[in-house]
Amino acid sequence: MRVDPGYISNMVTALNDAQVREQQLSNQLASGVRVNSLSDDPVSAGRNVLLLSQIQRDDAFTQSSSLVTGQLQVVDSALGSVVSQLNQAIALATSANNGTKNASDLKAIGNQLAGILGEVESLANSNFQGRYIFAGASTNAQPFTTDTSTSPAVTSYGGDQDVVYLETPNGQKIQMNVPGDQIFLGAKNVFAVLNGLVADFSSGMVDQTQASQHAADLTAALNYVSQQRVLVDNSITQLTVASGAVSTEKTQLSAAQTELMQADLATVATQLSLAKTQQTALESVIVQLGSGSLFDKLR
């Protein structure tokens, strides 16, 4: 059988291939990434897009959820203060209405109640990073304003009834706010009752039936506010759970993504060593065989 006299140049091609392989493997070692171009592993490259997308969504939700949790905690503590203020108001109203107080005592209590009213109103107008938290979706405008030109004074609500939700990556909707009208103007209008009480006592004369009715109304309003506060607490719990689940999911996805894309360094190092051995072997073969032809022996 005849042989190809150019076999040495074919071997040089093989040498070239070995060097290309070495270069690819060193690249993998340097970057730690297994899939450096789409054609290396098209299916993994495609899955990688989806995994990264989910990981990034989870990341974004974790950030949003900590922001919203902060906001809900402000709402919760504001409502907590409202509850204690209202408790105080009920205590005052009850003590003032027991028939033992003189006119100046009643006026003083009326002033105290007015103070509580102002405090509750300012709590109802609290904001978080410049956004009014009890204004429904109209977070840019102060929701509660009081008109003192009449007696009793009238507090009105300028917000809206919109409930806003945060959506988790899995599509769960978590309530982010409770509109102010639902909390303060719900079963009983907290402000109307408080304004009524202030009016009851500040004149120094008291209509006991009306005052006790107002005190009873205030108790009802207090209960209702407490109920609404439970909604907020539920949201905080839901957010904590959802954000925990999302973090776990993200950890798992990151592990999967790393598994998919990262080079197995031990394998790469072994392959590199094999390629290097092949290159050395090819080089010595070429040197050995390249020593000439029969012409060298002609005399």
Added chain:
Amino acid sequence: MATINAAYSLITAALEADQAALDVVANNVANANTTGYTRQVANWKENVPVEINGISYGTGVTQTGPTSIRDRVLEERLGQQQQASAGSTARLTALDSVQSLFTPASGSASSLAGDIGSDITGFFNSFASLESAPTDISLRSQVLSSARTLAGDISNAATSLTAQRESLDQQAASIVSQVNALTGAIAQLNLEIQGTSSNGDAGSLEDERQLDLSSLASLIGINRIKTENNGLSITTTSGALLVSEGTSYPLTAGTVNGDTHLFIGSQDVTPALAVGGGQLGGLLMARDQDLPQIEEGLDSLAYAISIQVNALNNSGSDLNGNTGTAAAPLYIFQQPTAAAGSAAKIRVIMSDPSQVAAAGLGRGGGDNLNARAMAALASSPIVDGSSPSAFFSGFVTALGATVAQVQIENTALNASVVQLQKARNALSAVNLNEEAAFMQQFERSYQAASQVFAILNTIMQTAINLGVQTAVS
């Protein structure tokens, strides 16, 4: 009757024949590295004997000229494989530079830069973040800046694809003149070969024609048809005539719809050449099939995102309570008119972050109903029945698979070319060991003939001097 003179002339001819054979060896050694050279062997022919008085006397040997050792079937097979291999190499080169536009992100921050997949997620995530605080201007600005990143990366990729298509187009056009030079040369060689050696192998002319043919085959897909008197006709793989014996038909380039098309006479042979192989086939295949497919994918993505996001933003209320109208629509992206070309044209036209319509229609600025709807587009089947990320995932998988497939095909074709080249070289290339052996053999036989000549000379000398050794020496 045999004479010393007859022996003289016989051995002189033998010396000449040996020299001619040594010439052949020398020519082989000289051309050992010449591309396309086919080794030659000396042809020895016994002279016709003379018969005198019923006795036959040998009259020596002559050289009838060297023969090139060539297997036409093998050469043609090699040409065909080279043609296919050149085509897939050109296509692979084009696809390789395309896939470098879509390098997979490994997850590290630096690898995410310019990654369209991450841009898509980042854009829709910016709406998800906006849900938590719809009135926050910095979150609203984030929406616009991630939209700009997305639009920028998509349009960059589309622009690069266009540039690559143009470069492929230019390469294809530049091949035309090379093809015409080769077909012209082959036609000329056909004439010469038919004139000089209509029956046998034309030796170096044949080598040259073979070399031109193989160059031509690596440029475009051809069929060869052997004609009478050692002539050759060449057609494209689709049958359009390029060379008919001594006449060549030039390929011309013209522009059709902005693309270079190739003609023979008035016949547009572009589609046939694209599937015919050769470098031109590979370039045309990449230009007319692979790149448009990729562009189409990007266009669908850009179109769907622009249209859907614009429609939703236009239907919500922005921070100032405004809603888009026909006269003043609230569009984030420039509204595309058609899917084709939308990837190159996608850009963000909204500059005021307060115009991002996070709130549902008529609801307060703190509402996020519309932001939620826009964030939900990320998982809605808005691009050809898939979510944007899933579409992009399918897009890169398809592109990667095409490149990988062409790579495998290319490796296989190259291996088969190497095999055929080996077979061809084994038969037709100059083997120096063999030439050394021939050299030795012819040298010995020349030496022997010289010796015979010297002895004949002595015999002649003896005959002339009639035994007296001093008269003639």
